[in-house]
Amino acid sequence: MSQFDALEAAARTQLGRIQQLSTDLDAIQVEHSDDDATVTVSVDGAARLVDLHLSEGISRMSPAEFERAVVHTAAAAARNALARRGTLIEEFNG
Structure with a gap:
């Protein structure tokens, strides 16, 4: 395998x-509910x-x-989604 072929293969792997x-x-997509499941929120990554x-x-x-x-x-849903996102990125960079 030539150097160019090796470089191309590495680039394809990385892609x-x-x-x-x-x-x-x-x-x-993360779903989180409050303690009594009165409110359930779903968020994306x-x-x-x-x-x-x-x-x-x-x-x-009450309104408050x-x-x-x-x-x-x-x-809480946002924190969980961003933590999952962070884990995926760390694994990618690892």
């Missing part, structure tokens, strides 16, 4: 790894909101409790 990383990052599910339990919450539940649940 395949990059494409797989991109696919894996795009596939991240960039921590963007994908879905929000609210149970009937929200009717027993509702806000806190949504914000804390969304933040």
Whole structure:
């Protein structure tokens, strides 16, 4: 195998790894619920909101409790998604 062939093979291998990383990052979706499953948030790998599910339990919450539940649940989902993203990138760089 010539040096050029070896270089081309290495480039193709690296391209395949990059494409797989991109696919894996795009596939991240994390769902997180608060303790009593009143609020469930789904986010993608960039921590963007994908879905929000609210149970009937929200009717027993004050506006402040509702806000806190949504914000804390969304933040937890985002942290989990970004942690997964970080793990994939670390594995890629490893």
